[in-house]
Amino acid sequence: MYRKIGAEFLNEDNTKFTVWAPSQENVEVIIKGKEKSEKLQKDKHGYWEGTISNTPPGTLYKFKLNNKNEFPDPASRSQPEGVHSWSQVVDQNAFKWEEKSWKGISIKDMVIYELHVGTFTSEGTFKAVTEKLDHLLELGINTIEILPISQFPENRNWGYDGVYPYAAQHSYGGVEGLKKMINTCHQKGIAVILDAVYNHMGPEGNYLSQYGPYFTEKYKTPWGAALNYDDKHSDEVRNFFIQNVLMWLEEFRFDGLRLDAIHEIIDRGARHLLKEMSQKVDGLQEKTVRGNMCSLQKVILMTLK
Structure with missing residues (x-):
């Protein structure tokens, strides 16, 4: 079962909130600056959702679980x-x-430069990257692979300790800054690949376990318990990360993804997560009118390290 999650702004200041929390008895949306919380409705798969008015872009919110603890949205943008x-x-x-x-650029023609947004320039922002693109072009670079930019603690980090896969790092420039960077790269003839981490989550700010069984003790990784890709409730966990892949490619127009340490994406099920991701991306390619997205499976193989 595939479905979008997080806060989806609809129109006229209405936002649809969806969060997976199968073991919770009550989930509410807390809006900063408002006294009253809004209750969400639960379906048979453990998803809580509801559309709330007067929640325009910029609205700050948290989820309240079982009338007690408040946490950020695990699919926060x-x-x-x-x-x-x-x-x-x-x-x-x-x-x-x-x-x-x-x-787009065919894989065989890509000349890739691995780029860390936080250290590539003294400013450490998406905007500052765009100001150096002509230099990369002079070097013969036509593709940049940016290291992980999913929200992590503090302002600077290698990126592999991200805890919000859907949120572009705010200190780098956030959603707007990232889209502007990709837009400028494409205007200059440069493809952009994202280094994405689906084998573990960072420790600080990781609230996934408060919502549901995102992790399993069946397997161990160098970072602790493995993400739950084949145990009970794994369908919803797989959906969480598959939707993330589609978001980066469709909404941000990345030209491909490089997946970190795929040998630690442990899945003993009938259809491996990577296969399912690849099939969903192929489906996205078929329906897109842009026709410039690379095959995810090929990009994985090309950039495996």
Whole structure:
């Protein structure tokens, strides 16, 4: 079962909130600055959802579980105040893309430069990267692979300790900054690949276990318990990460993903998570009118380290 999660801004200041919390008896949305919380409704798969008015882009919110603890949204699109604080509603359709002539670059022709946004420039931002693109072009680079940018603690990090897979690092420039960078890259003829981490989550600010069985003790990784890709409730966990893959490719227009340490993505099920991801991306390619996204499976093999 595939479904979108997180806060999806609809129109006229209405936002649909969806979160998977199968063992919770009550889930509410807390809006910063409002006294009254809003209750969500639970379905048979353990998803809680509801559409709330007067929640325009920029609205700060948390989820309250069982009338007790409040946590950020595990599928938050923005964490402007850090990994322990409020999540923020984002309008993913607000950005105006200007790279309509972009057709992509075939894998065999890619000349890839691995780039860490936080250290590539003294500013350490997506905007600052765009100011150095001409230099990369002079070197013969036509593709940049940016190291993980999912929200992590503090302002600088290698990126592999991210805890909000859906949120572009705020100190780098957040959603708007990332889209502007990709847009500019495409205008200059540069493809952009994202280094994504689906084998573990960082420790600080990781609240997934508060919501549901995202981890399993069946397997161990170098970082502790493995993500639950084949145990009970694994369908919903797989959906969480598959939707993340599709978000990066469809909404941010990345040209491909490089997946970190795929040997630690442990899945003994009938259809491995990587196979399912690849099939979903192939389906996305078929329906897109842009036709510039690489096959995820090929990108994985090409960038495996």
